[in-house]
Amino acid sequence: MIGRSAWLRGLGGAAVSLAVAAGAIYALTHAIKKLDLAHVVAIAESTDPRLIAMALALVAISYASVTLYDLLALRTLGRDDVPYRIAALASFTSYPIAHGIGAVALISPVVRYRMYAPYKLGLPEIAAIAVLTGATFWLGNLTALGLSLMLDPDAFGWVDYWPPELNRIVAGALLAGIAAFVIWSWPGRRSSRWPVRLPSGPLVLLQIAIGLFDLGTAALAMYVLIPADLDVELSRLTAVFIAATLLGFASHAPAGIGMFDATILLGLGSDDKEPLLAALLVFRILYHLLPFVLALLLFGCIELWRSARAATRDRLS
Secondary structure: OOOHHHHHHHHHHHHHHHHHHHHHHHHHHHHHOOOOHHHHHHHHHOOOHHHHHHHHHHHHHHHHHHHHHHHHHHHHOOOOOOOHHHHHHHHHHHHHHHHHHOOHHHHHHHHHHHHOHHHOOOHHHHHHHHHHHHHHHHHHHHHHHHHHHHHOOOOOOOOOOOOHHHHHHHHHHHHHHHHHHHHHHOOOOEEOOEEEEOOOHHHHHHHHHHHHHHHHHHHHHHHHHOOHHHOOOHHHHHHHHHHHHHHHHHHOOHHHOOHHHHHHHHHHOOOOOHHHHHHHHHHHHHHHHHHHHHHHHHHHHHHHHHHHHHHHHHHHO
């Protein structure tokens, strides 16, 4: 049975998630309540097809880099027998499906377990992959956040009582902490609470590089969709984009809906928010909706194919 303390922690986490989601919905509705949504849709529909194609290419590159998350985790665990194509399938199906539904910690391991079923990965290995891929995500995001805040300390100037000096302190602390972790992990270590050897320093640097590349291409995909006359700098967009991504994960809402959008609109918004909301709408379709649908179709087809093959073997045996 689940212990009382674990039950209370889960209840507390759910309460925090609901509070965050409620705050996000309030902030989003406040940000768009005076906007003409029909005009926003019209602006989105008139987006230059060349810009959409460029953004779609960047989204594809971003998701291609995500396939390296699982591959690096498998190699860290010593599972060299699992080929790249299987790792790519597990990454591409688990991330969009879990993030699109909103229960990442619950859905992602289930999808991975099914994808890796032919290679007999047990639950401890699936859990280790989740930890290692999560580390890649967080190391990349926090490094990018530190660098972007160092380059543009005014990125969160829209938040009251958040001076640029505080951003510099946050950026310095993040980068110093990541550097300390790289140095600490350089020889490779075992956690006292986790039986799997943690990545060595060079692999941690590779994790950071993969996470930075994934995040950078995703941010660029949104950047090319934002009208040039809004004069949004890339460093500011990157900082706000990371904050929106992390807050979206914290809300546990499907695709971070509400929190992600409110953070983008408040962080990048000006008096004319309709073009920005139109760019955000197009980005949502390209980066969240389209991969979610493709991942569901791919996962379903693989499951059907495996079931049909198993049924054929049963008939022949």
